[in-house]
Amino acid sequence: MARFNFNPGPAALPKSVLETAQKEFTNYDSTHMSVLELSHRSKSYEDIHFEAVKRLRSLLDIPEQYEVLFLQGGASQQFAMVPMNFLNSEQSASYIVSGSWSEKALKEAKSIGQAEIYASTKDTNYTKIPDVHSIQNINEKTAYVHLTSNNTIYGTQWRDFPETDTTPLIADMSSDILSRRFDVRSFSLFYAGAQKNLGPSGVTVVVADRQFLEKSRKDIPTIFSYQTHVEKHSLYHTPPTFSIYMLNLVLKWVEEQGGIDAIESLNKQKAEKLYDAIDHSNNFYKGHAEVASRSAMNVTFTLENKELEELFLQEAEEAGFSGLKGHRSVGGLRASLYNAVPLEAVNALCSFMDDFRHRHQ
Ligand SMILES: Cc1ncc(COP(=O)(O)O)c(C=O)c1O
Structure with a gap:
């Protein structure tokens, strides 16, 4: 009997990707080792790692001035890393709250600094996206505005993202990244746990504008600093190598689909x-x-x-x-x-x- 997988994440992966992974499982690229057994400092692994970065850049049309990172900790860790890096004691962050994941992101920001709700649809039980089309003349002390592009739990999604003037816009795109075209330049940073459209759980993709990254705080633990991972090309510590290998196969599959x-x-x-x-x-x-x-x-x-x-x-x-x-x-x-x-x-x-x-x- 056919099995149709509608899981919310971890979710369905392309059958051909699973078959390739199966075929290569014990002998990757004539190494006579599994990808699981390769050193993250080996050429074989580095080729996978940088190919995945290149593929993502090309598929999402990511401009050169943006960094692409592969991190651990899921999207939930990004809820904390964003304010840790970009919120200082003189500023506040604004959150557009459109569901439970935005609530969680806001909660983390509040534990680090000052954060407030810019707009919310909680009063409708999150049946819709807040009516925000343009974010202009926001307080100059606003470090960034954060939104959730697709609300996995409530089933709502932004059609057009709000225009901002100089205020950096940050998005959690965990559940719709790579599903549609959008202009990367509208965002200073966006992130996504891989386990819906990108591959298996274990790797989180972060894409960020270099100029914005330069503003990040230097007084935070090394492991939570984006700059650490930028400088080491996401190889500061052992990356989730197998998840990145699977991500690369999924990206190749997306290319093959057109x-x-x-x-x-x-x-x-x-x-x-x-x-x-x-x-x-x-x-x-x-x-x-x-x-x-x-x-x-x-x-x-x-x-x-x-x-x-x-x-x-x-x-x-x-x-x-x-x-x-x-x-x-x-x-x-x-x-x-x-x-x-x-x-x-x-x-x-x-x-x-x-x-x-x-x-x-
Ligand atoms: C929109 C969104 N953000 C964040 C998360 C949390 O992701 P993680 O489990 O990778 O921390 C999820 C998980 O389903 C999600 O759908």
Whole structure:
């Protein structure tokens, strides 16, 4: 039986990537060693490491003046590293709060310095993205503005990022990086845990403008300083070598699919198909997010009651669909449609939903 993986992260990886990793597992590139066994100072590993940087630069069109880092600690560590590096005692940081992950990012900033909410949609139970289009003339003591590009738990996503004047803009892009085209130059820094669109867990990608990095604080522990990792090209200490190897394979796969534009167009198709099934269900399935804020990555919806949702999950599991349970803080159902989820899986899910509705409405 086919298994369709809609996990929110760690999530589906391209089958061909898994097969390549399997084939190379015990003998990488005629080394007669696994990538897991290579020294991070060896040429074989360094080739993987720098190829991944090059591929990411090319796919996201990252300008030369930006650094690309591969760090550990997940996106959650970035919640702390950003204020540790960029918030001093004379400044404050502004957070656009659009869900639980932004709340967590704000909490970390508050533990380090002064941080405040610039805008929030908490009062709507995060059914939409805050109405912020332009951030101008913000207090000159504002160190940066932080946003979450895609809210994995609530299923909302920024369409167009706000314009800022001189205020640095920082984004957590964990759950939609590499899913669509955006202008890297709009951001002073963005970061993403790899375990949704980029590869397995264990590596976190950080992309930052060099000029912005120069402003970072020097009085913090070495390991948390971005400059440490810039100077050593993310090889200051042992990097998560196998995760970076997998990341490189995933990036190669994205290239083979036709790059970001092809991926974006397929992602749109997948999301439209599923939202269409929700919208044409006679209110049997109810979308959590407001239409204008809907995410193409995480589709969140509910049914009439908890019992029906439980039954849906049970039948779905039996029919070969995994990972459809909504996050415990929201409940309901969620289908994550990251890059590696094929259109075929979405078509199958829509047919299942249609069938389930006819049997239970
Ligand atoms: C948007 C977003 N930010 C941050 C995180 C936390 O990432 P990590 O587990 O890598 O710390 C997640 C995890 O799902 C996420 O979806």
